[in-house]
Amino acid sequence: MNRITTEVPFHRRTRASHEAAYVAEALSGDRLCAGNVFNRQCESWLQTHLPVTRALLTHSCTNALEIAAILARLQPGDEVIMPTFTFTSTANAFALRGAVPVFVDIQPDTFNLCPHAAEQAITPRTRAIVPVHYAGIACNMDAIMALAEAHHLTVIEDAAQGFGAAHHGRPLGSIGHLGTYSFHHSKTISCGEGGALLLNSPEHVARAEVLLDKGTNRKLHQAGSIAQYSWVDLGLSAPPSAMQAACLLAQLEESTSLLQRYRAVWSTWHAALADTEQAGLLRRPHLPPDIQHNGHIYAVLLPDAAKREALASALQALGIQTARHYYPLHLSEAGRRLGRSAGSLRQAEDINERLLRLPVYPELPSWLPEQVTRLVKQVFSDAV
Structure with a gap:
């Protein structure tokens, strides 16, 4: 196969039609910092479209996880x-509070946290579980x-990749006690850097608002309840500009159509690669019953590390960018120092060696999946 004339990037952010106009309107306004009208409108949109008590915008999903760790009242x-x-932010948010990340294995079908492994990891010191919804x-x-109910634990959903996806009809991020989203440049719905903290019970609302406002009771002052605001709790400078x-x-206003386009590209990959999976050349993503995904990632598993590298190199030679994913945290320098491993972690180690992510974004050339399918068969022709 000849090299593609125009290289195919791994990711390309999709723009919404009113972005430039809204940004121009924001720049012409008097308030660019926290409390501006666009922050309030985004939070209102999330609260209208999600079954949550309160949604608060943050600079990032990392930021939202850090606030969730404080709300969970974790102690050293x-x-x-x-x-x-998972990504380092999942662990960093809790390690910053002096808590110990306990790393458990994942399920081989979805690459998500294994409930049985989590149960085996519970000790008298366990306070929370953080499920990460991989690939939406x-x-x-x-x-x-x-x-969590049986052991009185707090569930904090790391739904960084989960906006627009659902579990049995319930949006990801709205199921646990606390939830977090990412709107980073790499996500399906994005604003460069951004995130949200989802509060799924009223008990967290008042304190969360104080935490996001640098630990002050300024909101009471703005409401006229107190004459002067002051420092009352821990706090962060969290809201975006x-x-x-x-x-x-x-x-957000165009998220329904944007997500439909992402899912359509995901489905195109899935259909194109069906024959290669049947031939045993790779394994396609697995979707559990009654799960709505958001098309964020299309990741395949190759038979071994050598074949993964062979396919990635062949695609790169044609100008098609691909990517690996997480290096398991229990193998990392900081993970060994700040956390601990629980049980066998062989699934995560194995998947790390064999996983390859293919490009997914609405503007992906329509001919690409079929061409990649032919390349897979050509590279691994000895296995057909």
Whole structure:
């Protein structure tokens, strides 16, 4: 096959039609910092479209996880169970509170936290579970919530990749006690840098608003309840600027159509690669029953590391960019120092060696999946 004339990037952010106009409007306004009209409109949109008590915009999903860790009232030495196959932010948010990330294995079908492994990892020091919805495909939240209830644990959903996806009809991020979203440049709905904290019970609302406002009771002052606001709790400078929120609002307003386009590309990959899976050349993503995904990631598993590298190199030679994914946290330098491993982690280690992510974005050339399918068969012709 000849090299493609125009290289195919791994990711390309899709723009919403009103982004530029909204950003221009934000820049012409008097308030670019927290409390601006676009921040309020984004939060209102999320609260209208999600079954949550309160949604608060943050600079990032990392930021939202850090606030969730404070709301969970974690103390130094407390343990937080999470999959080892995740981004560093999942662990950092809790390690910053002095808590110990406890790394458990993932399920081989969805690459999500294994409920059985999580149960085996519970000790008297366990305070929380953090399910991570990999690729916008839901964890087994029924099992995780039942486990948390039985052991009186807080569930904090890392739904960084989960906006627009659902588990048995319930939007990801709205099922646990707390939830978080990412609107980073790499996500399906994005504003460059951004995130949201989802509060799924009234008990967290008042404190969360104080935490996001640098630990002050300024909101009471603005409401006229107190003459002067002061420092009352821990706090962060969390809300995004008006420009970020303006960009995000445009994306949220078009999110239904944007997500449909992502899912359509995902489905095109899935259909094109069906024969290669049947031939044993790779394994396509697995979708559990009654799960709505958002098309964020299309990741295939190759038979071994050598074949993964062979395919990635062949695609790169044609100008098609691909990517690996997470290096398991229990193998990392900081993971060994700040966390601990629980049980066998062989699934995560194996998947790390064999997983390859293919490009997914609405503007992906329509001919690409079929061409990649032919290339897979050519590279691994000895296995056909």
